[in-house]
Amino acid sequence: MTGLKLDDRMLTVAISSRALFDLEDSNRVWLEEGLEAYRKYQIAHEDEPLEPGEAYPFVKKLLNINDLLGKSRVEVILLSRNSADTGLRVFNSIQAHGLNITRAAFCGGERPYRYIQAFGCDLFLSTDGDDVVHALDHQVAAATLLASRSPGNPSSELRIAFDGDSVLFSDEADQVFRREGLDAFAAMEREAADRPLAGGPFKSFLAGLHRLQREFDERACPIRTALVTARAAPAHERVIRTLRAWDVRLDECLFLGGADKTQFLRAFGADVFFDDQPQNCERAVGHVASGHVPQRPR
DSSP, rough: OOOOOOOOOOOEEEEEEHHBBOHHHHHHHHHHHHHHHHHHHHTTTTTSSSOTTTTHHHHEEEEEEEHHTTSSEEEEEEEESHHHHHHHHHHHHHHTTTTOOOOEEEOOOOOGGGTTTTTOOOOESSSSSSHHHHHHHHTTTEEEEEOOOOOOOSSSEEEEEOTTBBTTBBHHHHHHHHHHHHHHHHHHHHHHHSSSSOOOTTHHHHHHHHHHTTOOOOGOOOOOEEEESSSSSHHHHOOOHHHHHHOOOEEEEOOOOOSSHHHHHHTTTOOOEEEHHHHHHHTTTTTSEEOOOOOOOO
């Protein structure tokens, strides 16, 4: 991977083993009995496939895009704190579930985020908030997946919903809102309507999804994206003009004016929703898989 942002490069997503599979029983052994007991437990059960985790449906649909296109345009890479020895069960589970994941980094207890840039990753999903923060610090889109009570969207279509400020866009508008309130925010956005917002941590990932969407007939595209934002008029105009300036398409834009996002996400049928506000993610997890994007200190 050269690091060049070419239109034909693959969209690369890194996933932690605990996000891809349900490793709660294994993790409990590690917490209660220690590393050696964990190692023995994984080896003893390495021929027993793990159950799907929070990110499994998202990964399954993402990899299906390659089948639909008849060529490799998406890659999923496993990043794990397991050693190769204890990680064999994870790879066996990948094969048992028929997932086309062939590259991995088993880091033997060390944090795996170090290899995100080396693999050229566009997105990192984990259940470990510290690893997510490190990935964001290295300018890679990343989110902490919350334990979900959702059965998932049974459709074969991949549906991804994004918050706007501090996720797709920079936090510049959020900063004004927090310092000076809603009226000052609205006034600034009205005055800056013609000035595109700076990109947030998920701008490049959205652009990668848009590249994939352009490879399909618009009427048969298996990827659908949505902006689900607390913004409302007059702050909507700057968002629309920003997306035009980026030459990026969002299929749906919901300007909710501060309303609870949960039922809108459910109506959209999101497979995953990315938001920087923990309360929005926590409200949504009963209906959709949610990824928290922690804000970084300025």
